[in-house]
Amino acid sequence: GAVVSQHPSRVICKSGTSVKIECRSLDFQATTMFWYRQFPKQSLMLMATSNEGSKATYEQGVEKDKFLINHASLTLSTLTVTSAHPEDSSFYICSGTGDALGNTIYFGEGSWLTVV
Amino acid sequence: AQSVTQLDSQVPVFEEAPVELRCNYSSSVSVYLFWYVQYPNQGLQLLLKYLSGSTLVKGINGFEAEFNKSQTSFHLRKPSVHISDTAEYFCAVKGGSEKLVFGKGTKLTVNP
Numbered sequence: 321g322a323v324v325s326q327h328p329s330r331v332i333c334k335s336g337t338s339v340k341i342e343c344r345s346l347d348f349q350a351t352t353m354f355w356y357r358q359f360p361k362q363s364l365m366l367m368a369t370s371n372e373g374s375k376a377t378y379e380q381g382v383e384k385d386k387f388l389i390n391h392a393s394l395t396l397s398t399l400t401v402t403s404a405h406p407e408d409s410s411f412y413i414c415s416g417t418g419d420a421l422g423n424t425i426y427f428g429e430g431s432w433l434t435v436v
Numbered sequence: 437a438q439s440v441t442q443l444d445s446q447v448p449v450f451e452e453a454p455v456e457l458r459c460n461y462s463s464s465v466s467v468y469l470f471w472y473v474q475y476p477n478q479g480l481q482l483l484l485k486y487l488s489g490s491t492l493v494k495g496i497n498g499f500e501a502e503f504n505k506s507q508t509s510f511h512l513r514k515p516s517v518h519i520s521d522t523a524e525y526f527c528a529v530k531g532g533s534e535k536l537v538f539g540k541g542t543k544l545t546v547n548p
Contacts, residue, residue, distance in 0.1 A: 427480040
């Protein structure tokens, strides 16, 4: 099946710094990518939807200036957590789809962010 | 808008026993239904999906699910579980071009 790769799988950063997480579709063109946040023992919370070449659409309550999403190519989307705080520590998961209805969605392996 | 309810947050079961993980949904439009599995510290892997056609859907790892429109359910079943099936299972629903909505997850623990 199609593969979506996230990097890094784990990252630790200091409070106040920015950190970037990459999401790559390895064998398909991801016209739409999604970024989720997952707190321990909880479900996935959709943060934003990005279409290649367009600005991301953020879900209510998600700060667009804090969580910068770029989807500049059909195989790469990035999430940058700016001015990170300990409460931003979480598991971030991306997914991508290349079909028009978005019914075939592939998930990345996730990235653990710890802000100290 | 769509919503998903996974009725059991935790399901313990013995190895080789059958298991059913329950999922109910609500939607005002036709839906597509999915089950994903998440192993510890990993992303999500698609187990199976219902888009149309036969209401009994077979997926990977011996899992299957049945779409019941009248009961708005999409329960996941496996006739005989293995230790390796221990994981978190998420039911998800999508209405047309709407976003994928996840349930809160069911932690399946298979004991020897």
